[in-house]
Amino acid sequence: MxxxxxxxxxxxxxxxxxxxxxxxxYGEEFSExxxxxxxxxxxxxxxxxxxxxxxxxxxxxxxxxGMINSIGLENIGIEAFLKSKLPLLGQWKTPVVVNFYxxxxxxxxxxxxxxxxxxxxxxxxxxxxxxxxKKGGIHFGKDPDxxxxxxxxxxxxxxxxxxxxxxxxxxxxxEVAISVQEAGADGITCVNTIPAMAIxxxxxxxxxxxxxxxxxxxxxxxxxxxxxxxVSKHVHIPIIAAGGxxxxxxxxxxxxxxASAVEIGSYALRDPFCFTTIIEGLDKYxxxxxxxxxxxxVGKLKT
Amino acid sequence: xxxxxxxxxxxxxxxxxxxxxxxxxxxxxxxxxQFVMVRINDSFEPxxxxxxxxxxxxxxxxxxxxxxxxxxxxxxxxxxxxEIIAVLGPLGNGFRIPAGDEQVTYVxxxxxxxxxxxxxxxxxxxxLIIGARTRSNMPLxxxxxxxxxxxxxxxxxxxxxxxxxxxxxxxxEVIQDSHLPGIVYACGPPAMLKKTALISQAKxxxxxxxxxxxxxxGFGVCTGCIVATKSGNQRxxxxxxxxxAAQIRWS
Numbered sequence: 001m002x003x004x005x006x007x008x009x010x011x012x013x014x015x016x017x018x019x020x021x022x023x024x025x026y027g028e029e030f031s032e033x034x035x036x037x038x039x040x041x042x043x044x045x046x047x048x049x050x051x052x053x054x055x056x057x058x059x060x061x062x063x064x065x066g067m068i069n070s071i072g073l074e075n076i077g078i079e080a081f082l083k084s085k086l087p088l089l090g091q092w093k094t095p096v097v098v099n100f101y102x103x104x105x106x107x108x109x110x111x112x113x114x115x116x117x118x119x120x121x122x123x124x125x126x127x128x129x130x131x132x133x134k135k136g137g138i139h140f141g142k143d144p145d146x147x148x149x150x151x152x153x154x155x156x157x158x159x160x161x162x163x164x165x166x167x168x169x170x171x172x173x174x175e176v177a178i179s180v181q182e183a184g185a186d187g188i189t190c191v192n193t194i195p196a197m198a199i200x201x202x203x204x205x206x207x208x209x210x211x212x213x214x215x216x217x218x219x220x221x222x223x224x225x226x227x228x229x230x231v232s233k234h235v236h237i238p239i240i241a242a243g244g245x246x247x248x249x250x251x252x253x254x255x256x257x258x259a260s261a262v263e264i265g266s267y268a269l270r271d272p273f274c275f276t277t278i279i280e281g282l283d284k285y286x287x288x289x290x291x292x293x294x295x296x297x298v299g300k301l302k303t
Numbered sequence: 304x305x306x307x308x309x310x311x312x313x314x315x316x317x318x319x320x321x322x323x324x325x326x327x328x329x330x331x332x333x334x335x336x337q338f339v340m341v342r343i344n345d346s347f348e349p350x351x352x353x354x355x356x357x358x359x360x361x362x363x364x365x366x367x368x369x370x371x372x373x374x375x376x377x378x379x380x381x382x383x384x385x386e387i388i389a390v391l392g393p394l395g396n397g398f399r400i401p402a403g404d405e406q407v408t409y410v411x412x413x414x415x416x417x418x419x420x421x422x423x424x425x426x427x428x429x430x431l432i433i434g435a436r437t438r439s440n441m442p443l444x445x446x447x448x449x450x451x452x453x454x455x456x457x458x459x460x461x462x463x464x465x466x467x468x469x470x471x472x473x474x475x476e477v478i479q480d481s482h483l484p485g486i487v488y489a490c491g492p493p494a495m496l497k498k499t500a501l502i503s504q505a506k507x508x509x510x511x512x513x514x515x516x517x518x519x520x521g522f523g524v525c526t527g528c529i530v531a532t533k534s535g536n537q538r539x540x541x542x543x544x545x546x547x548a549a550q551i552r553w554s
Contacts, residue, residue, distance in 0.1 A: 025524040029541070033304060033522070053536055060517045060527035062375070065347040067519060074526050074536065106423050246347075269520040270342065270351055272391070273306055 001286050003294045005040065010154040010187050011095055011123045013040035016251060016294065018277050018296050021046050021099035021125060021165070024073065026085035027092075033272045036092040038279055040261055043097045044081070044089070051077035063200045066167055066217025066244065067266055068196045068221045070210035073101060073127075078114055089207050090120030097163065101127040105150055107196055112157035116292040126151070126185075129167030129192035140168040141192075144179035152185035154218050163240060165189035166231075168220075173227050174234040184244050187238040189263065190228050207284040218244045225257050232258025232299055235252050246254030246274065248281025258299040304522060305323045306342075307392045309365065313403035314382050317416050317552055318442040320371045322380050323358075328365035328390060332490060333357060334397030336545045339367070341379065341519035342389035349375040354518045354540070356417035358522070359424065365390065367441060368417045396519050398422050398488055405484050408432070408477055408508075409453075410499050412470050412491025418513045418544075420447065427452040430477050434470030434495065437461035471498035478506050486511065489548075496547055500548035510548035514539050 003015040018041035024030055025045050029121050036042060054074025061068045076085070078100070089096045102108040108126065114122050127139035128150065140150055141175055151164055162184070168191040170176040175187050191196040193214025205214075224243020232239055241259035246267040254262045267274055288292060309326035313509040317323045329462050329480060340352035341363075353375045359366040365538050368369065371380050382388065398418070405431030411419035416433065420443070431453050435441040441464060446460040457465040458473055466473070470491070480486065490513035503510035516528035516539040523541030530539050537543065 023520070023525055025526070029523045054526065054529070057527075057529060058517045059529070060351075060519045060525070061347060062351045064350075066350055069519070069525070069527060071526055074529070142322070217350055266350075266519075269525055271306070272522065273523075 001283065001294075003282060003286070005295055007123070007240070007260055008013055008161045009043070011097070011186075013095065014278055015040040015282065016255065016261040016281070017275055018097070018240065018263045019043050019268065019275070020259055020263035021127065022069075023265045023268050026081065027089050028030060028085070030272065031088075031092075036094055039094045039275055041095045041097055041122070042089060042092070042100050043125055043263060045075050046073050046075065047075050047111070048082050048101055048103070049078055050112060051075065051080065056132055058208055061209070061213070062195070062240060063198065063215065063233050064126060064215075064219060066215055066219035068198055068208065068213040068215050069193070070208045070213035072210060078111055082114070082118065086118065086120050095122035096120055097123045097125050098164075099125040099127055099165070105153060108150060108154050110158045112154045112162075115239055116158040116160055121160060123163060123186075124158060125163040125165055125190070126154060127165050127167075129165055138139075141176070143171050144175045147176060147178040148183045151180050155184035161186045163187040163189050163191055164223045165242070165286050168223060168227055174230050177231040177235050177269050181235045181237050185237060187240060188231060188235065189240045189242055190231050190259070191243055192226050194223065198265040216244065218246050220244045221246075225253060228254055228259045229257040229301070248278045248285055251278060251282060252297070255294070255297050256299070256301045258301070260295070260298050267276050304391060304394065306389055308343070308387050309390045311382055311386050311388060312364065313384055314380070316380070317368070319440045321442045322371065323368055323439065323495050324367045324369065324379070324382075326359065326365050326367075326388060326390070327362055327363055330360055330365070330393055333393040334419045335359050336397035337393035337395050338418070338521070339365070339390045339392030339394060340518070340546060341367070342391070343375060343382070347380060351375070351519055352521060353379065354392065354521050356421070356513070357548045358417040359422055368420075370414045372414075394538060397544065398438045398513070398545050399472045400426065401486055405486050406489045408474065408485065408489065410434075410489040410491065410495065412475055412495040414515070415489070415491030416442070419488060420450075422488055423450050423453045426481050429453055431455045432470045432473050432477065433457045434491065435464070436460045449466050450506060469495070471495050471502060473501055478502070478508060483507060484509070489513070489530065496548070497553045500551065502554065503548060511545050512551065513544045514546060515544070537539070
């Protein structure tokens with residue numbers, strides 16, 4: 001049985017199960033819990049040029065079958081990451097995908113060129129869709145023309161595999177995906193959290209200090225599944241699904257809809273051991289369905 | 304850190320809205336002040352685990368004392384003996400146990416009781432000040448009053464047990480008579496912790512506080528539960544939940 005997934009020649013995954021950005025930090029805590037070599041890929045917390053303190057607390061609120069976060073991309077900054085975190089991540093036999101974001105176009109270019117020379121970095125995931133920061137983030141991700149120009153610039157700055165993580169808020173996600181493909185991206189991560197909020201009816205106040213946040217977890221899986229399906233009909237570059245996956249069944253469903261790999265995010269906060277369970281579940285599914293190559297099912301939805 | 308499937312032995316209301324849960328569990332070690340993340344159901348409701356301070360662990364039995372405050376704890380309160388919960392832990396740093404003969408004072412308010420009781424039952428000396436709203440929401444009274452070597456002072460908002468006062472106000476009186484060096488441990492509402500920290504500092508006493516914050520993961524990856532300290536943001540679940548009070552930037 002072959003579970004190998006080839007995103008590009010440089011980004012080859014031993015299986016389609018990846019961590020998602022923001023729920024895996026820089027891998028250290030999870031390395032105490034699971035064998036990181038088992039994963040298909042590791043996606044880091046989103047990094048910026050300078051360290052970021054993020055938003056005030058409360059940053060987390062539970063919702064039906066999911067949660068809203070407004071962490072605000074707290075991170076240690078690219079330099080501290082390269083110095084203290086990347087060498088540890090590089091020791092696992094698992095490709096490292098560095099998620100990064102800028103508050104202006106120059107930041108994106110500088111970050112991409114800084115990461116371009118690092119041998120322990122297999123790919124870059126460009127975040128143009130975070131709902132929790134005032135500058136950059138989601139504002140970059142909604143307009144296809146603007147995104148085309150931004151991704152083109154980043155493309156010039158790096159030869160690494162370049163993934164672009166899309167916002168579910170785009171009025172036409174297929175149009176945005178086509179722009180990203182035309183600008184030279186190697187793959188699309190689909191999708192980021194959905195802007196959301198929670199209100200306390202007793203205090204008449206928002207629950208999150210930032211007022212709004214991003215919804216994630218199984219609650220958004222049907223939306224993510226639809227968006228993967230929609231995007232896959234319009235682009236030929238690989239799609240990496242993100243949005244509420246919690247089981248091997250979800251991974252299979254996303255692959256049938258057109259995803260080559262699947263990032264596990266919020267569910268890993270609830271069950272840090274789920275990566276192992278999901279990978280084992282995929283093996284069992286392949287046996288039961290007499291599948292030789294898992295990659296063969298990508299986009300094979302019968303309609 | 305392990306995720307342990309634990310069978311519930313008992314889960315009983317011990318006072319208004321507060322339950323004592325006992326479950327079979329297999330920790331290799333633990334420290335007072337540590338907590339666990341409890342997965343209540345296999346289904347996605349509630350989606351996240353609940354962080355609960357460890358009340359006690361002995362002879363493979365874990366004790367958790369929790370107040371029903373929302374949907375998650377309400378679901379937990381409905382669990383019957385024999386049912387299984389998944390327990391991730393023990394998590395966090397725990398309290399620093401005094402090495403010498405320091406004077407020990409504990410301050411607990413509201414839902415901050417479990418880690419402080421765990422500590423007092425471990426250290427077996429000192430003065431324990433507990434603040435509650437009223438008699439009907441003061442759990443485990445007999446157990447608390449019989450902790451070996453520990454003198455207990457209970458105060459309530461309405462005077463239904465002990466003086467009508469706030470725990471932090473009593474602290475000022477208690478440590479007037481104390482000798483140095485000494486340490487104050489506190490867990491409870493933020494205003495109580497801040498006041499306890501200031502009083503301790505003014506008297507030249509060390510002070511450790513156990514903080515509460517909304518958590519998603521409980522083991523440091525989501526950074527949902529940060530606290531502002533003098534060395535920047537720290538994670539309540541990972542660097543804490545116990546912090547040196549002097550390190551906290553109180554709001």
